[in-house]
Amino acid sequence: MKKQVFDTVVVGGGASGLIAAIFSARKGCRVLILEQKDKLCKKIYATGNGKCNFTNKDWQASYFRGSDFSLAEPVLRSFSFVDTLAFFKEIGVYPKERNGYYYPASEQASSVAENLVREAKRLGVECMTGVKVNRVYREPYIDSGTVFVAETDAGIYRGRSMVLSTGGKASPAHGSDGSGYPFAKSFGHTVIPVFPAIVQLKADGKFFKTLAGVRTDGRVTLHIGKETYSEEGELLFAAYGLSGIPVMQVSRFASVALANKIPVTAELDLFSVLKERELTEEIARRFRIMKENTAEEALAGLCNHKLNYVMLQLCGMEPTKKAGSYGQKEAVTLTEKIKHFTVKITDTNGFEQAQACTGGVPLNELTESMESRLVTGLFITGELADIDGTCGGYNLQWAWSSGAAAGKKIGGTYASHSTVETKH
Numbered sequence: 001m002k003k004q005v006f007d008t009v010v011v012g013g014g015a016s017g018l019i020a021a022i023f024s025a026r027k028g029c030r031v032l033i034l035e036q037k038d039k040l041c042k043k044i045y046a047t048g049n050g051k052c053n054f055t056n057k058d059w060q061a062s063y064f065r066g067s068d069f070s071l072a073e074p075v076l077r078s079f080s081f082v083d084t085l086a087f088f089k090e091i092g093v094y095p096k097e098r099n100g101y102y103y104p105a106s107e108q109a110s111s112v113a114e115n116l117v118r119e120a121k122r123l124g125v126e127c128m129t130g131v132k133v134n135r136v137y138r139e140p141y142i143d144s145g146t147v148f149v150a151e152t153d154a155g156i157y158r159g160r161s162m163v164l165s166t167g168g169k170a171s172p173a174h175g176s177d178g179s180g181y182p183f184a185k186s187f188g189h190t191v192i193p194v195f196p197a198i199v200q201l202k203a204d205g206k207f208f209k210t211l212a213g214v215r216t217d218g219r220v221t222l223h224i225g226k227e228t229y230s231e232e233g234e235l236l237f238a239a240y241g242l243s244g245i246p247v248m249q250v251s252r253f254a255s256v257a258l259a260n261k262i263p264v265t266a267e268l269d270l271f272s273v274l275k276e277r278e279l280t281e282e283i284a285r286r287f288r289i290m291k292e293n294t295a296e297e298a299l300a301g302l303c304n305h306k307l308n309y310v311m312l313q314l315c316g317m318e319p320t321k322k323a324g325s326y327g328q329k330e331a332v333t334l335t336e337k338i339k340h341f342t343v344k345i346t347d348t349n350g351f352e353q354a355q356a357c358t359g360g361v362p363l364n365e366l367t368e369s370m371e372s373r374l375v376t377g378l379f380i381t382g383e384l385a386d387i388d389g390t391c392g393g394y395n396l397q398w399a400w401s402s403g404a405a406a407g408k409k410i411g412g413t414y415a416s417h418s419t420v421e422t423k424h
Ligand SMILES: Cc1cc2nc3c(=O)[nH]c(=O)nc-3n(C[C@H](O)[C@H](O)[C@H](O)COP(=O)(O)OP(=O)(O)OC[C@H]3O[C@@H](n4cnc5c(N)ncnc54)[C@H](O)[C@@H]3O)c2cc1C
Pocket: 011, 012, 013, 014, 015, 016, 017, 034, 035, 036, 037, 040, 041, 042, 043, 044, 046, 047, 048, 049, 052, 053, 054, 055, 131, 132, 133, 134, 165, 166, 167, 168, 170, 171, 174, 175, 176, 177, 178, 179, 180, 354, 355, 356, 381, 382, 383, 384, 392, 393, 394, 395, 396, 397, 399
């Protein structure tokens, strides 16, 4: 009996898998998606705090890390943020822009997920959920030389091509449990070590318990050997250390350094609106005019009150002592602490809390169509490849661009039916 062979089997029904499936089906491919979770695109529902920041109009090399950006750029250009907006509008997701960041106008990530799934089903993509792929390999096949095989507990599925779109290791609760790496390795690919990215940082210091929950605008600068990585925005203190968007943006550098036993420190500017001299003058002025108040009272309204308290203590100053007992010298010391608050980073939170991960299959092992340079017909998309973006819609843009690149190539090479109408 002749075995059923799909034009392509997509392993992993997340962001990049859905796009790859849609683009290949539009060209007439018979497509099967195998997804281990109970529904497709589970992670998309959680993105952007439930609002899904699905792309960004400002894109530069520095927003993408990992493999040499020159290898990612043609992929991103071939399906740019403009193409992304047009595609999502076409499938029903009307975009809304906020400072260059794009969300669905509905402000519901579910709109992105549901419209993707609807479009895939409209095109006749066969979607199997609750089916984990355990093993992938190639076997000889009568008509086409070899076929790709995906082994699952529910059966064996074959494709003339295969897309590995299993995601990385970040947020395994949404399905990306790292199972794609051994699949890529089994086809001979290298896997660059994988660490959490866009993640909170753990730091040394008893005072973090007191500061937990404090939010303040400021700048974080990571010092790693001679390198520095800096971001500005809202910093958030937690009992374990540091969080907030700027911290998450630089976290991947800490992850990689700590894994290589390189010490990491974070220097925080907790009052970036004033220059050092201005802040010293402001503190000294407060000590002068509120000399009968406590030092803590004199600082009230400058930084968050918990920060004022901890900073005074760390400078060896008694918060309850009269402000008048302090002067210019202490104002300089306090300024130094507030503007250059330095802590030792001991670790990052784990993959469970991470929004992305570093590492994966290096881009120099893939073509601009995300096809393996080692195995013709094998495609690797999304986070499984060694590229990670900063917060701001860049990781999803990579998922869309890499998925579209693979889908178009598969559509142009393996389609056994005629092109499917894209307009609704
Ligand atoms: C909480 C959170 C918020 C985020 N917010 C944003 C945001 O606002 N903007 C942004 O740009 N990025 C955001 N990201 C990152 C973004 O979601 C990912 O980079 C993107 O989803 C990666 O796409 P992917 O296709 O590579 O993998 P995923 O979307 O992770 O999909 C992989 C799929 O493969 C399936 N799978 C894995 N192994 C198997 C197997 N063996 N068998 C069958 N199925 C398998 C998984 O179940 C999963 O459904 C966020 C991430 C998280 C965790």
